[in-house]
Amino acid sequence: MKIIDLVNKLGLEILSGENGLNRTVSGGYTSDLLSDVIANAQENNIWITLQTHKNVMAIASLKDLAAIILINGNKPEEDTREQSNIENIPILGTKGNAFETSAKIYELLNNE
Amino acid sequence: MVEETISLQYKIDGGDFKKAGYASSQIKKRLQKLNIHPKVIKKIVIALYEAEINVVAYAYDAVIRIEIGNETVKVKIKDNGPGIQDINQAMEKGYSTASSKIREMGFGAGMGLSNMKKNSDKFDIKSKINEGTEINIINYRINIKNENN
Amino acid sequence: MEVKEVVSILNAKVICGKQYLDKSVDFGFASDLMSDVLTLDADNILLITGLSNLQTIRTLEMSDICVVILARDKKASKGMIELAIESDLLIIETEKSMFKTAGLLFEAGLKSVY
Ligand SMILES: Nc1ncnc2c1ncn2[C@@H]1O[C@H](COP(=O)(O)OP(=O)(O)OP(=O)(O)O)[C@@H](O)[C@H]1O
Ligand SMILES: [Mg+2]
Numbered sequence: 424m425k426i427i428d429l430v431n432k433l434g435l436e437i438l439s440g441e442n443g444l445n446r447t448v449s450g451g452y453t454s455d456l457l458s459d460v461i462a463n464a465q466e467n468n469i470w471i472t473l474q475t476h477k478n479v480m481a482i483a484s485l486k487d488l489a490a491i492i493l494i495n496g497n498k499p500e501e502d503t504r505e506q507s508n509i510e511n512i513p514i515l516g517t518k519g520n521a522f523e524t525s526a527k528i529y530e531l532l533n534n535e
Numbered sequence: 536m537v538e539e540t541i542s543l544q545y546k547i548d549g550g551d552f553k554k555a556g557y558a559s560s561q562i563k564k565r566l567q568k569l570n571i572h573p574k575v576i577k578k579i580v581i582a583l584y585e586a587e588i589n590v591v592a593y594a595y596d597a598v599i600r601i602e603i604g605n606e607t608v609k610v611k612i613k614d615n616g617p618g619i620q621d622i623n624q625a626m627e628k629g630y631s632t633a634s635s636k637i638r639e640m641g642f643g644a645g646m647g648l649s650n651m652k653k654n655s656d657k658f659d660i661k662s663k664i665n666e667g668t669e670i671n672i673i674n675y676r677i678n679i680k681n682e683n684n
Numbered sequence: 685m686e687v688k689e690v691v692s693i694l695n696a697k698v699i700c701g702k703q704y705l706d707k708s709v710d711f712g713f714a715s716d717l718m719s720d721v722l723t724l725d726a727d728n729i730l731l732i733t734g735l736s737n738l739q740t741i742r743t744l745e746m747s748d749i750c751v752v753i754l755a756r757d758k759k760a761s762k763g764m765i766e767l768a769i770e771s772d773l774l775i776i777e778t779e780k781s782m783f784k785t786a787g788l789l790f791e792a793g794l795k796s797v798y
Contacts, residue, residue: 453782455716458639459734463756463781471783473644473720475629495720497629522714522732522786523796529787553763556742563746577748581722584746588719588739641718641735641743650723 424448424535426469426490426513433517433527435492439504440513446489450532453525457482464488471525475499480506480514488512494521541569541603547587548596549616552640555591558599559584569603572677578654579608579674585647586612586670592637593617594667603676610672619662626652626660685709685793687751687774690730693792694778694785696753699760701774709751712794714786718743726797732785734758741767741775750774755782 427444430437437444449467454460455474460482464470467489472479475493480503483491490513493499499507499514507514517524543565545558563580567573583599590597594616602609619625626648633643652658657673688705691698698705709730715721716735721743730751733740736758744752750773754760757779760768768775778785790796 451783451787453714453786454734455644455720456639456641456734457635459716459756473715473717476638520713520715520796520798521782522712522790525714525783525786526712526790526796529783530791533787553738555739556746559746560742573748577746580746584742585719585722640737641716641739644717644719646717646719646723650719653723 424532426515429469429528429531430515432531433524436516438493438499438507438514438516440490440507440511442508443490443511443513448489448532451525451528452488453521455521460486469528471521471528473497473521475503477503479503480510480512483512484510490515492517492524494519494524539605541565541601543601543603545599546596547590547599549591549594549614552591555587556584559587562599562601566603566608570678570680571608572679575608575674575677579610579672582651582654582658582672583610583612585651586610588642589647590614590616592633592642597667606676608674608676610674611669612672613669614667616667618664618666619660619668620664622660622662685789687730687776689792690751690753690789690794691776693788694753694776694780696776696778696780699775699777700765700768701751701772704750704772704774707750707774710795711797712786712789713797714782716782721749722747724749724797729797730789730794732782732789734782736760736764738763738767740764741771741773744768744773745771752776753778753785755780755785 452464452468453471594614597614631645655672662668710728714732
């Protein structure tokens with residue numbers, strides 16, 4: 424499944440990095456601990472988090488993640504958006520929480 | 536009815552993450568013995584615990600004072616510490632100066648102060664740079680027995 | 685959903701609070717940040733987290749949450765177990781990720797708090 428499909432099916436808001444929306448998602452990773460994401464997220468995972476800290480983009484790029492979903496209506500800072508546009512790694516937004524967002528993506532990826 | 540006030544006092548040290556929450560836990564146990572409604576207890580201890588974590592994360596030490604009266608439960612947390620430069624900014628959801636160590640401990644989302652306010656019927660915070668921060672919280676007391684009256 | 689059902693769906697390990705396996709939970713919540721958990725209002729919440737330290741247990745205690753799933757193969761320390769027993773809490777460990785744990789439990793009927 425492509426990121427754009429998840430965006431459409433779940434009504435996610437595209438906050439930045441639009442050029443990366445055609446990447447294929449390999450799975451999901453839900454975490455708010457940066458060190459954990461560095462250690463355990465897999466390539467092309469979509470990362471679900473509450474963290475808006477500027478390091479999230481650096482980590483997404485380091486781990487070659489497909490996209491980041493910010494939950495709870497959180498918004499990235501301006502320099503994080505810029506970085507996302509440069510790296511073509513989309514940042515998406517939802518008002519939902521991590522439990523619900525993760526579960527719905529899990530379901531969509533599983534029924535592919 | 537005679538106004539009876541129970542006063543409790545605890546000292547907390549900055550920097551000691553292992554002990555954070557001990558005072559809040561003791562106070563919770565004490566409140567539970569007094570017939571106070573669990574929803575009210577939850578509000579009080581959540582605000583207190585957030586305050587305790589902030590002291591551990593940002594200040595040197597602090598004193599917590601609780602006054603449990605017939606009508607209200609008052610909580611004062613007064614710390615010695617760096618103080619807060621801009622209180623309005625600190626109260627904003629998402630604003631945080633937490634170190635990466637604090638973030639890896641499960642805090643530093645910038646939600647604590649606003650959550651303290653949410654859990655208080657009256658909330659007041661004042662701070663002096665290089666001296667410290669003082670938070671005063673008042674919650675109205677609702678007793679379990681009075682609930683159905 | 686009864687906690688024992690959660691345990692069997694995840695094929696998870698119960699570390700303490702076995703006597704409370706009949707308890708029922710309505711809502712799931714997934715977070716590694718305790719300040720996030722501390723903002724919840726609902727009752728009968730089950731917390732899924734990858735944060736395993738004493739503050740995880742303190743947060744449950746203050747929030748009146750009785751059940752925690754430590755995901756990502758995180759282990760409860762001796763100190764955590766002691767605190768949990770003192771407050772009548774259930775600790776469950778699973779090697780599954782938070783993502784997958786949320787997926788499986790939602791599918792089985794656990795609701796979202798908002
Ligand atoms: N007692 C204090 N002394 C000095 N600075 C403080 C104190 N309490 C809070 N602050 C400052 O205010 C900011 C916001 O505090 P708040 O509790 O809202 O969020 P946080 O502690 O950063 O994260 P969270 O509470 O979500 O874990 C802190 O990052 C810190 O800079
Ligand atoms: Mg705080």
